[in-house]
Amino acid sequence: MQAFLKTRGYDHHLRKIRSIYARNISLMSEAVMKYFPEGTKVSRPSGGHVLWIEMPEDIDSLDLYEKSLKRIAYPALAFTDRMEIDLGDQKVELIYIRPSHTDGSILVYLPEKKVLFAGDILFTNYHPFLGEGNIEEWVKVLDYIMTMDVEKIILGHGPISTKKDIEEMKDYLIAFDKKARELAAKSDNAEHIASEIKKIAASETRRRRAYTLGYSDEVYKKIAMTVYILPMLLILLTSATSEAFEMDKLKQNLILTIKYLSHDIGQRSYLDMEKLNRTADYIEDRFHSYGCNVKRQPFNYRGSTYYNIICEIKGTKESKDGILVVGAHYDTVIDTPGADDNASGVAGLLELARLTVLKPLQRTVRFVAFTLEEPPIFMTKNMGSYIYANSLKDERIKVYGFTRIRAILLHLWETSHQGHLP
The missing domain is CATH 3.60.15.10 (Ribonuclease Z/Hydroxyacylglutathione hydrolase-like)
Structure with a gap:
């Protein structure tokens, strides 16, 4: 800590963390005013990132707490060590x-x-x-x-x-x-x-x-020539049959997507509209080829239109407690081709969708490719995932669970290693 305080990095850290705290406090204030009982008062004392919340006199806070516990979705499975x-x-x-x-x-x-x-x-x-x-x-x-x-x-x-x-x-x-x-x-x-x-x-x-x-561009261009992924994840999520779960085909599809997004298209930041649109078209075409019900969700940011791509696969049974949502973002940080973060996630998302079509789950699943998840949009209300979550709320669609796929691989293919690749 003493060594860190001597550097200029500490001042930079303070400026960054203050900005994050201020934004979180603002978001929390908005949430309290929106969801707490009418008549709730919120004040922010000076001297720290703290909110004082005053409930209306006719509200029993313990009763409110017990009611809120009934709406919290606790993990179905947990462990300590x-x-x-x-x-x-x-x-x-x-x-x-x-x-x-x-x-x-x-x-x-x-x-x-x-x-x-x-x-x-x-x-x-x-x-x-x-x-x-x-x-x-x-x-x-x-x-x-x-x-x-x-x-x-x-x-x-x-x-x-x-x-x-x-x-x-x-x-x-x-x-x-x-x-x-x-x-x-x-x-x-x-x-x-x-x-x-x-x-x-x-x-x-x-x-x-x-x-x-x-990283240099050349390093990224060599990424993803060989893929290592946790097949157990796909098996557990899709209950795919051994016939459907062909490792060679899975591997080929993953390589195809990662190479196309990171090498053929490259950087897909919020400034690269043409490349983002090419990526959205690619994802949409792949979803369509599986036989999914595909929709585009357009939204505006700074005068430009961006798209979330949604693939819905109906479950074999009607579920009253909601759908599953699986997401992955397809945009990148500025000046990076984003092979690992997050072409690999998109590749995994597409393969999960393909396998789910082959062996549907009992519950309906929506596979969503988000955009605008990286800085400077990260942690703002303009993120594609934020936009999509709000749309689910507006449509009163219950969500049983959500998981995102991000940065699931990174393999550097160098001449010195070629002889050791499987």
């Missing part, structure tokens, strides 16, 4: 570990196959994002993984890995943290520190790409 799921022919262990990449990191372990899904706990060939990380605890998590009976590790960023990559990630974190602390103790010049840190990433033996310093 560890949980085992028996899928019949496969056991899956969910392991909540100490804070590392984030406070809520979870490992998914398939003991019989000796496969571990590590998410962003392991970065192979890439500098890890440390914005919410705890390096000291992260190292302990990596030590824990080393004790597990694991042969293959599926991660959030990079190729299929092994314990050798765990060791290298651990060494890299320790060396990076040590160097950063040394630099911060000697200088409060943020630019100098950043330049020296960049040298570490550039000279690291595995040539890790630094998220904080950005």
